[in-house]
Amino acid sequence: MQNSKDTKILFAAIAGHTNAGKSSLLNALIGEKIASVSPKPQTTRTRITGIRNIGETQLVFTDTPGLHRAQTKLGDKMLKAAQEAVSDIDCVIFMQDCTKPLGEQEQTMLDNLTKQKTPVIFIYNKIDLMSEKAKLAPLLAEAEARWHPRALIPVSVIKRDGVQDVLDELMQLAAPGPHYFPEDMLTDQPERVLAAELVREQLLYLLQDEVPHGIAVVTERFKEREDKDLLDVSVLIYCEKESHKRIIIGKNGAMLKKASTRARQELEKFFRIQVNLQTWVKVKEDWRNRDLLLEQFGLSQKD
Structure with missing residues (x-):
């Protein structure tokens, strides 16, 4: 401080x-x-x-x-x-x-x-x-x-x-008054959360209206390689229905590939490093009404 x-x-x-x-x-x-x-x-x-x-x-x-x-x-x-x-x-x-x-x-x-x-x-x-x-x-x-x-x-x-x-x-x-954050700090959001949000943002842009609100993105891996300037990022995209999973993936994987490419470009721009982004899609039915999953996804407001 x-x-x-x-x-x-x-x-x-x-x-x-x-x-x-x-x-x-x-x-x-x-x-x-x-x-x-x-x-x-x-x-x-x-x-x-x-x-x-x-x-x-x-x-x-x-x-x-x-x-x-x-x-x-x-x-x-x-x-x-x-x-x-x-x-x-x-x-x-x-x-x-x-x-x-x-x-x-x-x-x-x-x-x-x-x-x-x-x-x-x-x-x-x-x-x-x-x-x-x-x-x-x-x-x-x-x-x-x-x-x-x-x-x-x-x-x-x-x-x-x-x-x-x-x-x-x-x-x-x-x-x-005193400064509570370091001079070079832009946000309190962990890098893993920022990465997940940048992926979710691209899905929001690209998907049909009924799908985006039922999507959660969680970063499973976020690690820079020791032998080269490359950041490995793996994320899981959760949705509520099998039909939504098919929409997210798209025909022959086209939609997921497009969202992942755009997200990777945003990640590289933000973190200023080459990014290897891997994305997977899973179904968790009605996750928005399940307290345990909301907490797991980092969406549970602490009392």
Whole structure:
């Protein structure tokens, strides 16, 4: 822990509905890809911590699972992780897709944060998709009147428009205190977890809508060879049905090969080393409602 009279620290949670762009914002704020992103909702399943050091200031971000109506035990645990993340935090970055209305869960969370006097940076994301920009002004005015956030910032994370404004607000909120993470640390996620998430991300991009939510990826082997610059990574892809297994593998293994190739390229980009990636698919029926498997897959929120 680095401690001096000049250092500052800020803990911020990124919250909002599923698919609002929270993980994309985390990656943009950190400057590196540490969280999986995809067009599918509920991409993030657990809390992910990202760290950004700017001068003497350390910004610690928690990317939370999106707010949604839970239909499985996994969904319940994801909601619990999101709700716990916004408690005992310095500020909340609340993200909303500007092309969609605020839901009941989001409004309740904002009401509670306002009552608790938690500083909120309210972000309306995806402004690049808003055909009529004039519609943005009433949305900002409504949010200001009801919740009085510290800042209201329209952004397009995908185009990096407005991201620096978010960072500027966060830097102003940082308070004197020690740094809790090493200067060169980007995330608290183990390398095995990052590898599994990069594989799952590609499956989310490529598979049909009914399959991705029933997929878990676990890294079985993660070891760099001693005789050459090569990283051996073996992962198991778990799904809930035999029919889903056939879809994941694809005709003559084409889908699994495509996902594995894309995942290997992402792994090599992140770890900056040549990667030998091996993937297998197994069926674990109804794993999202089985506590033992959720714990085994690293998806069980500790009480």
